[in-house]
Amino acid sequence: xxxxxxxxxxxxxxxxxxxxxxxxxxxxxxxxxxxxxxxxxxxxxxxxxxxxxxxxxxxxxxxxxxxxxxxxxxxxxxxxxxxxxxxxxxxxxxxxxxxxxxxxxxxxxxxxxxxxxxxxxxxxxxxxxxxxxxxxxxxxxxxxxxxxxxxxxxxxxxxxxxxxxxxxxxxxxxxxxxxxxxxxxxxxxxxxxxxxxxxxxxxxxxxxxxxxxxxxxxxxxxxxxxxxxxxxxxxxxxxxxxxxxxxxxxxxxxxxxxxxxxxxxxxxxxxxxxxxxxxxxxxxxxxxxxxxxxxxxxxxxxxxxxxxxxxxxxxxxxxxxxxxxxxxxxxxxxxxxxxxxxxxxxxxxxxxxxxxxxxxxxxxxxxxxxxxxxxxxxxxxxxxxxxxxxxxxxxxxxxxxxxxxxxxxxxxxxxxxxxxxxxxxxxxxxxxxxxxxxxxxxxxxxxxxxxxxxxxx
Amino acid sequence: xxxxxxxxxxxxxxxxxxxxxxxxxxxxxxxxxxxxxxxxxxxxxxxxxxxxxxxxxxxxxxxxxxxxxxxxxxxxxxxxxxxxxxxxxxxxxxxxxxxxxxxxxxxxxxxxxxxxxxxxxxxxxxxxxxxxxxxxxxxxxxxxxxxxxxxxxxxxxxxxxxxxxxxxxxxxxxxxxxxxxxxxxxxxxxxxxxxxxxxxxxxxxxxxxxxxxxxxxxxxxxxxxxxxxxxxxxxxxxxxxxxxxxxxxxxxxxxxxxxxxxxxxxxxxxxxxxxxxxxxxxxxxxxxxxxxxxxxxxxxxxxxxxxxxxxxxxxxxxxxxxxxxxxxxxxxxxxxxxxxxxxxxxxxxxxxxxxxxxxxxxxxxxxxxxxxxxxxxxxxxxxxxxxxxxxxxxxxxxxxxxxxxxxxxxxxxxxxxxxxxxxxxxxxxxxxxxxxxxxxxxxxxxxxxxxxxxxxx
Numbered sequence: 043x044x045x046x047x048x049x050x051x052x053x054x055x056x057x058x059x060x061x062x063x064x065x066x067x068x069x070x071x072x073x074x075x076x077x078x079x080x081x082x083x084x085x086x087x088x089x090x091x092x093x094x095x096x097x098x099x100x101x102x103x104x105x106x107x108x109x110x111x112x113x114x115x116x117x118x119x120x121x122x123x124x125x126x127x128x129x130x131x132x133x134x135x136x137x138x139x140x141x142x143x144x145x146x147x148x149x150x151x152x153x154x155x156x157x158x159x160x161x162x163x164x165x166x167x168x169x170x171x172x173x174x175x176x177x178x179x180x181x182x183x184x185x186x187x188x189x190x191x192x193x194x195x196x197x198x199x200x201x202x203x204x205x206x207x208x209x210x211x212x213x214x215x216x217x218x219x220x221x222x223x224x225x226x227x228x229x230x231x232x233x234x235x236x237x238x239x240x241x242x243x244x245x246x247x248x249x250x251x252x253x254x255x256x257x258x259x260x261x262x263x264x265x266x267x268x269x270x271x272x273x274x275x276x277x278x279x280x281x282x283x284x285x286x287x288x289x290x291x292x293x294x295x296x297x298x299x300x301x302x303x304x305x306x307x308x309x310x311x312x313x314x315x316x317x318x319x320x321x322x323x324x325x326x327x328x329x330x331x332x333x334x335x336x337x338x339x340x341x342x343x344x345x346x347x348x349x350x351x352x353x354x355x356x357x358x359x360x361x362x363x364x365x366x367x368x369x370x371x372x373x374x375x376x377x378x379x380x381x382x383x384x385x386x387x388x389x390x391x392x393x394x395x396x397x398x399x400x401x402x403x404x405x406x407x408x409x410x411x412x413x414x415x416x417x418x419x420x421x422x423x424x425x426x427x428x429x430x431x432x433x434x435x436x437x438x439x440x441x442x443x444x445x446x447x448x449x450x451x452x453x454x455x456x457x458x459x460x461x462x463x464x465x466x467x468x469x470x471x472x473x474x475x476x477x478x479x480x481x482x483x484x485x486x487x488x489x490x491x492x493x494x495x496x497x498x499x
Numbered sequence: 500x501x502x503x504x505x506x507x508x509x510x511x512x513x514x515x516x517x518x519x520x521x522x523x524x525x526x527x528x529x530x531x532x533x534x535x536x537x538x539x540x541x542x543x544x545x546x547x548x549x550x551x552x553x554x555x556x557x558x559x560x561x562x563x564x565x566x567x568x569x570x571x572x573x574x575x576x577x578x579x580x581x582x583x584x585x586x587x588x589x590x591x592x593x594x595x596x597x598x599x600x601x602x603x604x605x606x607x608x609x610x611x612x613x614x615x616x617x618x619x620x621x622x623x624x625x626x627x628x629x630x631x632x633x634x635x636x637x638x639x640x641x642x643x644x645x646x647x648x649x650x651x652x653x654x655x656x657x658x659x660x661x662x663x664x665x666x667x668x669x670x671x672x673x674x675x676x677x678x679x680x681x682x683x684x685x686x687x688x689x690x691x692x693x694x695x696x697x698x699x700x701x702x703x704x705x706x707x708x709x710x711x712x713x714x715x716x717x718x719x720x721x722x723x724x725x726x727x728x729x730x731x732x733x734x735x736x737x738x739x740x741x742x743x744x745x746x747x748x749x750x751x752x753x754x755x756x757x758x759x760x761x762x763x764x765x766x767x768x769x770x771x772x773x774x775x776x777x778x779x780x781x782x783x784x785x786x787x788x789x790x791x792x793x794x795x796x797x798x799x800x801x802x803x804x805x806x807x808x809x810x811x812x813x814x815x816x817x818x819x820x821x822x823x824x825x826x827x828x829x830x831x832x833x834x835x836x837x838x839x840x841x842x843x844x845x846x847x848x849x850x851x852x853x854x855x856x857x858x859x860x861x862x863x864x865x866x867x868x869x870x871x872x873x874x875x876x877x878x879x880x881x882x883x884x885x886x887x888x889x890x891x892x893x894x895x896x897x898x899x900x901x902x903x904x905x906x907x908x909x910x911x912x913x914x915x916x917x918x919x920x921x922x923x924x925x926x927x928x929x930x931x932x933x934x935x936x937x938x939x940x941x942x943x944x945x946x947x948x949x950x951x952x953x954x955x956x
Contacts, residue, residue, distance in 0.1 A: 121734040130587025
């Protein structure tokens with residue numbers, strides 16, 4: 043087993059967080075292929091956003107170290123073996139990527155970033171060709187996350203009231219907690235989940251540890267992992283299809299209100315053309331609200347998508363309600379929901395998974411995307427977690443528990459060809475984009491069905 | 500750097516030598532594909548042979564440990580990632596292996612072995628379907644070799660006159676020796692070689708170490724490695740095409756003398772049909788003597804093979820003479836030898852490489868197959884190597900130096916569909932097969948051009 047304590051007390055120097063360009067979510071390859079094929083010229087900016095600004099990221103992460111980690115990623119290239127792996131993968135059918143795209147990957151160097159400190163936050167932006175910039179998303183997030191926790195753990199090691207024993211307790215409790223969760227899932231063999239926790243993992247090594255434990259405890263219940271490096275190295279199925287950035291960019295590029303409303307359906311059409319594989323045809327309806335997504339869809343498209351697509355991912359809103367809506371919609375279109383897949387993926391933990399299984403199990407196929415609460419649950423693991431945290435000799439206004447939990451960091455497309463990009467989401471608190479532009483989008487898409495929900499991570 | 504001394508003093512238990520089915524020479528895949536396509540029903544026996552019977556293998560290798568290591572290999576399967584790698588490899592053109600063959604590999608479990616002690620030697624045999632048995636060759640050899648050296652190193656650790664310091668001297672000298680050799684090659688940037696040393700390596704970890712050092716010291720001079728695992732993990736080019744077992748089996752299966760003479764050409768024809776890739780079309784002419792191979796070849800085939808094949812591998816005889824013969828033969832057929840590749844691969848060390856380069860450099864392309872003397876040169880590295888070795892508390896009749904050198908172990912096809920298989924070679928001492936059958940083959944193929952040469956390894 044990895045000696046997590048030693049990694050804190052005697053870290054490698056330099057201790058690179060990202061050591062392979064495969065250490066990204068697999069959907070970056072499927073979306074990247076889509077982008078490279080259909081939108082090779084589009085220029086975008088992705089922006090790192092801390093949705094919980096009371097967390098003082100710039101106090102917790104050393105700027106030089108952050109720059110060094112980001113710079114290191116720019117030295118990485120896909121290895122010959124990585125490209126062979128991507129070319130030879132057949133879990134979604136043979137030759138899923140074109141030679142042109144693999145050649146593009148073989149030459150890929152991640153584009154530059156800009157980094158500015160604004161108060162106790164960092165503004166990190168990535169600008170360049172969409173097909174290249176897109177790879178930064180889960181990489182930048184994993185770097186900021188792991189650097190935050192490294193600082194906290196270092197603070198624990200230096201704090202006389204915790205010290206090495208405190209670290210041991212932290213990891214012992216987190217290990218036990220993870221095991222307990224996995225056991226609860228294992229008790230219900232109908233539950234299948236994929237690890238979606240790469241972006242907000244406690245650390246690379248902890249994600250690896252969590253996956254290894256899941257393989258032992260739940261066995262076939264773990265259907266795969268979103269992290270391509272882990273899929274490659276642990277011989278698991280890489281999981282992922284598409285995300286909000288596709289409708290966000292296409293909608294930003296559309297000029298008229300009608301064109302904006304249509305962009306989300308253009309994504310579906312183009313995606314379906316690029317990927318004949320049923321398993322990759324997963325709708326993500328919530329970019330501008332699920333309700334308008336279904337109500338605005340043409341009957342032709344609804345027929346096609348309900349029959350010839352594998353399923354739907356629910357990433358915001360009440361996920362039981364979203365599932366019910368999908369079941370009802372399938373039934374209306376003469377499709378047996380038991381033949382289709384619903385993938386809830388919003389801030390899930392075991393309770394949520396069990397609740398969804400209770401509500402929807404047996405009525406639709408279910409595969410859970412279990413993320414941050416799988417790869418990064420250290421809440422209540424600190425021996426005195428309700429005391430103020432001390433880092434770099436400085437007492438903070440936040441407790442250890444407030445800081446050791448998963449944070450709501452995202453890295454989202456902010457603009458495309460200099461036009462602002464917006465996400466509305468079913469959850470008002472998950473919206474991103476300039477306020478004026480959000481207002482415009484709300485007029486275009488309406489607000490029906492949107493909720494105020496606490497964003498956990 | 501791997502702590503080789505600690506691996507001796509505190510070995511892992513169990514310390515499996517072969518941990519992946521990729522840890523085989525790449526030619527097992529190219530030949531295996533050929534065999535699976537054209538000869539799926541042929542049953543063979545491969546036999547482990549110690550060509551230097553004064554080396555008491557059974558005194559040096561514990562039978563239980565040997566069985567455990569062989570048994571462990573039978574538990575290994577190709578991983579999903581391994582199959583993706585083989586499918587996605589494009590250094591020899593895309594899709595070099597058929598789906599049928601990759602499916603076969605995905606289900607492969609190595610067939611059983613028989614192991615009997617005969618005096619101070621082991622008789623190890625592998626019987627079954629050719630396409631399966633063939634994978635044992637370099638695996639069985641690497642296992643016996645590494646077990647021999649483990650025993651010797653353990654003997655050194657327990658010998659008060661060597662002990663831990665003795666091990667340090669051994670590895671320090673072997674390291675320096677390897678570095679010195681690589682430096683000599685690096686001085687001559689026209690020299691290119693591939694690592695062919697998997698089968699007789701000192702150990703898995705030492706092979707890895709040698710490859711890493713070669714990458715640093717000679718850079719592009721290292722064109723690739725025969726060991727597929729190392730190619731996969733070190734991002735190098737896997738090197739290999741075909742070997743003697745193809746003509747040996749086809750000749751064994753042929754009934755008449757004429758059919759036996761023709762079998763070596765059938766191999767060429769079928770190989771050329773299976774592999775349109777120029778880079779994989781490498782002749783191996785010495786199975787029954789190079790002289791008869793060329794003199795007996797039809798003019799049509801000579802024209803085809805001289806023009807449309809990439810080169811020739813020289814594995815026995817005087818390798819300068821073999822090269823000269825190839826150059827002359829190419830010229831006779833109107834082919835510029837500078838366009839073709841000669842691959843000397845018989846017991847090479849730096850001196851031999853430099854001599855060949857001196858004699859043939861600039862006249863034909865050269866790529867050396869550097870094997871045992873690359874991955875296993877510990878001669879004169881023991882602090883008192885001319886003293887009798889002591890293992891398991893027993894003084895042997897052989898010195899440390901005699902035992903620590905590379906040994907002439909082979910694992911050859913012994914029969915095909917119950918008919919004995921024979922190799923004659925350009926070197927009388929490299930012939931294998933039953934004596935009576937060798938005599939018959941000598942009447943069929945003649946003895947012209949065969950030499951008596953010391954077999955180094």
